[in-house]
Amino acid sequence: VWVVVVAGGSGRRFGGPKQHATLHGRTLIEWALAAARTVADGVVLVATDAAATPSGADRVVLGGTTRAASVRSGLSQVPDAADIIVVHDAARPLATADLFRRVVDAVAAGADAAIPVVPVTDTLKQVDSGAVVATVPRDDLVAVQTPQAFRADLLRRAHRPGGDATDDAGLVEAVGATVRVVPGDPANLKVTTSDDLIVAAALAGRPAAP
Amino acid sequence: VWVVVVAGGSGRRFGGPKQHATLHGRTLIEWALAAARTVADGVVLVATDAAATPSGADRVVLGGTTRAASVRSGLSQVPDAADIIVVHDAARPLATADLFRRVVDAVAAGADAAIPVVPVTDTLKQVDSGAVVATVPRDDLVAVQTPQAFRADLLRRAHRPGGDATDDAGLVEAVGATVRVVPGDPANLKVTTSDDLIVAAALAGRPAAP
Numbered sequence: 001v002w003v004v005v006v007a008g009g010s011g012r013r014f015g016g017p018k019q020h021a022t023l024h025g026r027t028l029i030e031w032a033l034a035a036a037r038t039v040a041d042g043v044v045l046v047a048t049d050a051a052a053t054p055s056g057a058d059r060v061v062l063g064g065t066t067r068a069a070s071v072r073s074g075l076s077q078v079p080d081a082a083d084i085i086v087v088h089d090a091a092r093p094l095a096t097a098d099l100f101r102r103v104v105d106a107v108a109a110g111a112d113a114a115i116p117v118v119p120v121t122d123t124l125k126q127v128d129s130g131a132v133v134a135t136v137p138r139d140d141l142v143a144v145q146t147p148q149a150f151r152a153d154l155l156r157r158a159h160r161p162g163g164d165a166t167d168d169a170g171l172v173e174a175v176g177a178t179v180r181v182v183p184g185d186p187a188n189l190k191v192t193t194s195d196d197l198i199v200a201a202a203l204a205g206r207p208a209a210p
Numbered sequence: 211v212w213v214v215v216v217a218g219g220s221g222r223r224f225g226g227p228k229q230h231a232t233l234h235g236r237t238l239i240e241w242a243l244a245a246a247r248t249v250a251d252g253v254v255l256v257a258t259d260a261a262a263t264p265s266g267a268d269r270v271v272l273g274g275t276t277r278a279a280s281v282r283s284g285l286s287q288v289p290d291a292a293d294i295i296v297v298h299d300a301a302r303p304l305a306t307a308d309l310f311r312r313v314v315d316a317v318a319a320g321a322d323a324a325i326p327v328v329p330v331t332d333t334l335k336q337v338d339s340g341a342v343v344a345t346v347p348r349d350d351l352v353a354v355q356t357p358q359a360f361r362a363d364l365l366r367r368a369h370r371p372g373g374d375a376t377d378d379a380g381l382v383e384a385v386g387a388t389v390r391v392v393p394g395d396p397a398n399l400k401v402t403t404s405d406d407l408i409v410a411a412a413l414a415g416r417p418a419a420p
Contacts, residue, residue, distance in 0.1 A: 115342070120334065121402065122353035123376040125327065125391075132325070132389040135380045136351060140343075143332035166333040170345045179342040181335075187405055192331065195397055195413060202412030203405060 001104055002082040003036040003147070004074035005029070006046045007090035008063035021191070023093055023201055028191060031093030033057055036147070038097035039086070039104050046074040068164040068171065075156060084108065085155050087168045088147035091191045094200055095147055102182045103149035112177035113150045115169045116184030117142035144169065145184040151177075211314055212292040213246040213357070214284035215239070216256045217300035218273035231401070233303055233411055238401060241303030243267055246357070248307035249296070249314050256284040278374040278381065285366060294318065295365050297378045298357040301401045304410055305357055312392045313359035322387035323360045325379045326394030327352035354379065355394045361387075 007029050021028055029045065033056035036043050045057035059077040063070035071087055078085055084107050088095060099116055106114030120143055124136040148168050150158075158171040165171045169179045187203045189196060217239050231238055239255065243266035246253050255267035269287040273280035281297055288295055294317050298305060309326055316324030330353050334346040358378050360368075368381040375381045379389045397413045399406060 115335075117335065117337065120332075121400070122330075122355075123380070124330065124351050125325075125354055125379070125389075126350050127327065127352050127391055128350065130391055132379065132383055132391065133350075135376070135383060138376075140336050140338065141334050141346060142337050144335055145332075166345070166348075169335070169342065170333070173342055173345060179335075181337055181340055181342065186403065190331065193396065195416070198412050198416050199409045202408050206405070206408050 001040050001084045001086065002042045002044065002078045002152075003040040003086040003088060003100075004044045004046060004071060004078065005032045005036055005057070005088050005090050006063065006067065006070050006074065007032070008046060008048055008067065008070040021197055023197065024204055028093045029090045030056060032088055032090040032095070035095050035097050035100055036086070036088055039100040041082075042079070044074045044077040046070045066164045067166075068159065068162075068168075071168060072159050072162070075159060078152070082152045084149055085152045086147045086149045087155075089190065092146055092188055093191060094185075094203060095145070095188050096185060099145075099185055099188060100147050103147055106180050106182055107149045107151060111180040112154055113148065113169055113172050113179040114182050115148045115167075115179055116145045116188070117181045118145065118184040118186050119143075142181060143184075145188050145190075211250050211294045211296065212252045212254065212288045212362075213250040213296040213298060213310075214254045214256060214281060214288065215242050215246055215267070215298050215300050216273065216277065216280050216284065217242070218256060218258055218277065218280040231407055233407065234414055238303045239300045240266060242298060242300040242305065245305050245307050245310055246296070246298055249310040251292075252289070254284045254287040255300075256280045276374045277376075278369065278372075278378075281378060282369050282372075285369060288362070292362045294359055295362045296357045296359045297365075299400065302356055302398055303401065304395075304413060305355070305398050306395060309355075309395055309398060310357050313357055316390050316392055317359040317361060321390040322364055323358065323379055323382050323389040324392050325358045325377075325389055326355045326398070327391045328355065328394040328396050329353075352391060353394075355398050355400075 042058040103114040120138045126134045252268040313324040336343045
């Protein structure tokens with residue numbers, strides 16, 4: 001099992017490179033690497049700045065111009081012998097060891113791919129020119145998180161054509177594989193804005209669930 | 211302008227009636243009422259327990275068995291002379307006076323209805339039997355918040371058939387009205403779980419934006 005941790009992104013919405021932001025004294029990357037190591041034989045960190053990377057990664061590589069290109073950079077550093085590859089965004093520092101375990105176990109048990117999902121709790125609407133066109137039925141919709149686990153050969157094949165997608169599961173779906181869903185964690189938020197960092201700090205500091 | 215604040219809900223996911231939960235010393239209802247009062251000539255509180263309601267509402271009424279039935283209870287207490295009716299969920303304690311002003315101004319300027327929306331930042335997938343069926347294009351999708359403002363006659367007409375919907379705008383769309391969207395506020399979260407209350411407390415206590 002190898003994990004590719006993607007720490008790319010310009011941090012435009014964040015007001016600076018968010019991978020340098022700290023949460024209770026550790027950078028977002030350090031949080032992600034620590035959780036990744038609990039399931040991994042090896043971890044590849046895809047960084048925007050290879051000089052300023054923390055320990056905790058076995059290999060470090062520079063990212064590309066899109067998220068998918070960054071993942072491909074990471075894949076180039078994963079040994080051929082890996083059976084399962086997990087892709088995780090460093091912007092989700094609160095992904096737990098349990099969550100990593102859940103997606104890896106699903107693929108180890110035979111799934112092509114496994115992704116954590118949470119219910120869509122917001123009402124969704126389709127908008128055109130500032131007006132609502134339709135309310136979107138949400139009963140069978142879920143919101144997708146990382147880490148996402150894949151059979152290694154399948155993930156490499158899905159990335160071969162070089163396309164882009166909002167997540168790796170989308171590329172794997174495009175080559176006809178079946179993506180299983182496992183329960184995600186509502187607290188596993190994506191840190192995009194400085195408010196998100198305040199939220200993450202509050203959730204990281206809360207008492208453990210009984 | 212009258213505001214109907216809906217504080218119904220059994221709090222099943224919360225482990226108790228969330229309207230009694232406090233945020234920096236004030237209940238969620240008190241937060242909602244304080245913001246509502248900044249734009250309102252009158253406020254109707256729809257509560258599950260009329261005996262234990264805070265001050266700040268002009269009228270208090272018991273809710274129904276669905277969200278829409280609770281809104282209809284509230285509408286029954288709004289004077290006929292009201293031109294604009296705003297519906298707001300007490301579960302969104304961080305809705306600002308600015309946000310109330312924005313939706314009311316849009317309707318005062320001629321819109322049938324105005325609702326605050328934020329971009330959908332999560333990848334969404336359609337799921338069947340534990341497997342992904344499709345990745346949902348999200349470019350023209352938004353997530354809907356409250357407060358939602360309406361021409362009073364239109365909201366009353368939309369509720370007359372007695373149906374249910376995830377939000378009031380959905381009922382108004384169903385009678386053919388045009389619902390305008392205004393920028394929402396990512397911090398205006400809906401408090402559903404105890405983690406959400408931790409998040410709301412952190413956001414409510416953060417330094418003011420520069």
